[in-house]
Amino acid sequence: MEKTFHMTSQQFRDAGKQLIDWLADYYEQVERYPVLAQVTPGEIRTSLPSEPPASGTDTQRIIQELDSKILPGITHWQSPNFFAYFPANASEPSVLGDLVSSGLGVQGMLWATSPSCTEVEMQVLDWLAKMLALPEAFLSSGSGGGVIQDSASSSSLCAILAARERATGFRSNEDGCREELIAYTSTQAHSSIEKDVKVAGIGRRNLRLIDVDADFAMRPELLEKSIEEDERARKLPFFVCATVGTTSSLAFDPLEAIGRICKKHKLWLHVDAAMAGTAALCPEFRQIQRGLELADSYCFDAHKWMFTNFDCSCFFVADRATLTRTLDVLPEYLRNQAAASDVVFEYRNWHVPLGRRFRALKLWFVIRHYGVEGLQFHVRRHVELAQTFLRWVREDSRFELMAPAPLNLICFRLKGADQMNEELLRRLNRSGKLYLSHTRLNGKFTIRFCVAQTRTELQHVQQAWDAIRKEAESLLAVAHP
Ligand code: PLP
Numbered sequence: 035m036e037k038t039f040h041m042t043s044q045q046f047r048d049a050g051k052q053l054i055d056w057l058a059d060y061y062e063q064v065e066r067y068p069v070l071a072q073v074t075p076g077e078i079r080t081s082l083p084s085e086p087p088a089s090g091t092d093t094q095r096i097i098q099e100l101d102s103k104i105l106p107g108i109t110h111w112q113s114p115n116f117f118a119y120f121p122a123n124a125s126e127p128s129v130l131g132d133l134v135s136s137g138l139g140v141q142g143m144l145w146a147t148s149p150s151c152t153e154v155e156m157q158v159l160d161w162l163a164k165m166l167a168l169p170e171a172f173l174s175s176g177s178g179g180g181v182i183q184d185s186a187s188s189s190s191l192c193a194i195l196a197a198r199e200r201a202t203g204f205r206s207n208e209d210g211c212r213e214e215l216i217a218y219t220s221t222q223a224h225s226s227i228e229k230d231v232k233v234a235g236i237g238r239r240n241l242r243l244i245d246v247d248a249d250f251a252m253r254p255e256l257l258e259k260s261i262e263e264d265e266r267a268r269k270l271p272f273f274v275c276a277t278v279g280t281t282s283s284l285a286f287d288p289l290e291a292i293g294r295i296c297k298k299h300k301l302w303l304h305v306d307a308a309m310a311g312t313a314a315l316c317p318e319f320r321q322i323q324r325g326l327e328l329a330d331s332y333c334f335d336a337h338k339w340m341f342t343n344f345d346c347s348c349f350f351v352a353d354r355a356t357l358t359r360t361l362d363v364l365p366e367y368l369r370n371q372a373a374a375s376d377v378v379f380e381y382r383n384w385h386v387p388l389g390r391r392f393r394a395l396k397l398w399f400v401i402r403h404y405g406v407e408g409l410q411f412h413v414r415r416h417v418e419l420a421q422t423f424l425r426w427v428r429e430d431s432r433f434e435l436m437a438p439a440p441l442n443l444i445c446f447r448l449k450g451a452d453q454m455n456e457e458l459l460r461r462l463n464r465s466g467k468l469y470l471s472h473t474r475l476n477g478k479f480t481i482r483f484c485v486a487q488t489r490t491e492l493q494h495v496q497q498a499w500d501a502i503r504k505e506a507e508s509l510l511a512v513a514h515p
Contacts, residue, residue, distance in 0.1 A: 039090060049093035056097060057129065061489070064113045068466025071109045078107035109469070114489040117498060118471035120281065120309040121486035124343035131399030132343055135392040142390045145378040146370045155182055155394035156379055158401065162348055165406055166314040166334070169327040171352035174379070180350040181384040182393045186308040187226035189333035189349035192357065192385055194234045194273055197302030197330070199360040201272035207360065211235055216264045218242045219275040220252035222285055224306060227275050240269075249438050250285035250475070252276060258295045265299070273302045276329075278322050279310025282473040282482075283437035283445045286310070286322050293328025303329045308347075309486070312339035313417070313441055316410050322441075331357075339416075339442075339486045340409065342400050346393055349384075358383035412488075416442045419495045420485040426499050432506060436480045444483040445475060452479035454509050461505045468498045 041049070081103050111122050142151025159180030163172045172178045183189045194217065198206050202213055215236050219227045221243045231241045242264075244257045261271045274296050276287040289305060296303040305326060311334025313319040326332060332350045336342040351357045362383045372378055382388050404412070420442040427433050427446045436445040447455045459472055459481055473480050485495065 041093075045093070052093070052097065056100075061112065061126075064110055064489075065115065067105070067108070067110050067113070069110050069113045069115050069469040070463045070466065071107050072464075072466060073107050078103065112488065113469070114487050114491065114494040115468040115498065116487050116490075117483045117485060118469045119482075120338050120484060122337055122344045123339060123341055123486055123488045125341035125400060125403075125488050127399040127403035128342045128396045131396030134399075135395040138392060138395075140392045142392055143382050143388050144368060144370060144372070145380060146372045148392070149378075151390070151392045151394070152379055152381055154392075154398055155381065156180075158394045158397050159348060159350070161401060162336075162397075163350060165401075165409075166311065166323075167317070167320055168314075168323075168332065168350060169329075169352070171327070172332060172350040174354075176352075177354065178350060178352045179354050179379065180348055181379075181381055182397070183333075183347040183349045183385050184345040185226075186224070186306060186333050186335050186347050187229060188385060189331075189347050190227055190275060190304055190306055191230040191233055192349065192361070193275075193302065193304035193331040193333075193351075194230050194236065196351070196357045196360045197273040197304070198234060198236070200302060200356050201270055201300075204359060206235075213270040214240065214268075215273075216240050216242060216261075216269050216271045217273040217275070218244055218257055218260060218271070218301075220244050220246050220277065220280075220287060222246050222250050222252075222280040222282055223275055223277050224281050224308065227306075236273075246285065250280060250283050252287040252292065254288055254291035254295060257292060258299075261295065261299050261301070271299060271301055273304065275304045275306055278305055278307035279313075279441070279443075281308075283475055283480075284310060284439070284441060284443040285437065289323065289325030289328065291325075293325045296330075297328060302331070305329045305332045307332065307334040309335065309338040310441060312336070312413060315340075315406065315413050319413075319417070319441065336397055336400075339413070340400065341404065341412070341488055342396055346397060354379075354384075361385070416485045416490070419490065419492060420444055420483075422492070423483060423485065423495050423499060430503070432510065436475045436478065442485045445473065445480045446483065447478060447480050448506050448509070450510075450513065454513060455479045455481060458502070458505055458509055461509075462501060465501065465505075467501055468494075470498075 112124055140148040140151050142148045145152045156174050160173050170176055217231050217236055228238060228241060232238055242260050244252050247253050264271050276289055276292045278286055293303055310322060314323055330352050333347060335347045337344040337346040381390060424439050424444050433446050434449050436447060448458060456479055459470060463469055471482050473482055
């Protein structure tokens with residue numbers, strides 16, 4: 035047989051087994067690494083040859099370079115001591131599902147190009163809708179359904195596009211947008227909404243940022259006032275994004291009140307529950323989504339808190355026909371018999387890209403491995419750990435809480451100057467023992483502590499609190515000798 039450069043089947047078996055071992059070791063030993071990468075900008079790049087390799091090498095050598103050159107520049111999101119931002123928690127079943135997806139190499143742009151890719155996704159998203167007790171309308175058996183997008187940013191972009199078309203009788207798609215469309219969200223909404231209105235051609239100046247109450251939740255009376263002002267000015271209010279769990283402080287917008295206003299004024303309501311949506315797996319936390327039946331679309335990221343490695347944003351619509359009519363373009367080369375029928379979803383009409391990976395497979399692996407019970411167990415455990423941390427902060431008079439903390443995010447600071455809190459955060463992150471991030475609430479520099487890593491246990495939360503107190507003591511000793 036003619037020599038080729040491909041990996042042989044035997045080499046693939048050996049290297050694959052070795053790499054699964056490599057990952058299993060990594061998970062077991064992840065606490066040995068500094069959580070936040072300790073490299074300087076450019077350090078990793080300059081450690082790699084500037085010229086591409088003329089000849090290939092064996093996997094052994096590749097793994098050695100992975101260890102020596104790439105691992106030092108990794109911030110360990112899977113560390114149990116990662117408490118920063120919002121999580122991107124992975125799990126072994128999810129990694130295995132993703133591996134199978136990569137191996138199958140399916141491009142599921144049409145139902146016909148891999149029926150399982152479409153139908154598993156339809157079914158798993160229906161499962162999820164039931165697991166989270168989402169309104170019936172979001173199920174594929176009704177008028178709606180769910181789809182996996184790469185990110186919450188893309189999900190809300192699709193919601194804005196569908197809302198734009200609904201509001202303009204699908205004329206914007208044909209002639210460009212002539213009306214002055216106005217979108218609304220709160221001052222605490224994620225920055226992706228601003229980006230999306232820019233991408234959708236709405237214009238940043240046509241996004242109204244509605245003020246929030248003392249708990250950082252949108253004030254519905256101000257929303258309605260703003261809509262009415264725009265209506266009087268002959269503008270076209272068309273879209274509201276409410277947040278279930280804001281990024282800064284995990285605030286919950288009042289969906290019922292906002293939803294009623296949207297119905298009254300005929301606006302599309304999109305609900306962004308990027309991280310906190312996962313909490314609805316547990317009945318006792320479902321009050322966060324009260325009023326969701328008034329929403330036109332909803333999104334939560336399984337890639338944040340549901341043990342499914344990035345990317346896996348789950349986007350649901352109550353009326354799929356509006357979304358698919360918005361995004362449908364059918365060139366001759368994609369026509370096929372199944373596409374012409376109404377029996378299956380053609381997911382290419384549910385998002386911007388045509389091509390799609392088999393992302394439902396990792397979700398399927400996760401749900402089959404954990405079951406609803408297992409997922410509920412771990413979500414409850416995270417909330418419990420966060421609530422323990424909350425109690426410790428409350429009991430220490432040197433610290434103050436900066437926002438309500440009903441779930442797994444605690445926003446706190448040392449009483450005193452911003453500078454001292456900035457230094458506290460810098461020292462903790464530089465230590466490599468844990469990783470925290472910050473925000474600004476009521477004008478004050480605030481530290482965020484989010485518990486949602488797959489392997490975080492009480493001992494990690496305890497170690498984190500010990501480290502925080504120790505650094506705080508040394509800072510306070512200098513400030514008040
Ligand atoms: N919405 C909220 C509330 C978020 O917290 C985030 C990210 O943290 C996003 C949207 C954006 O998520 P993605 O990275 O999936 O676009």
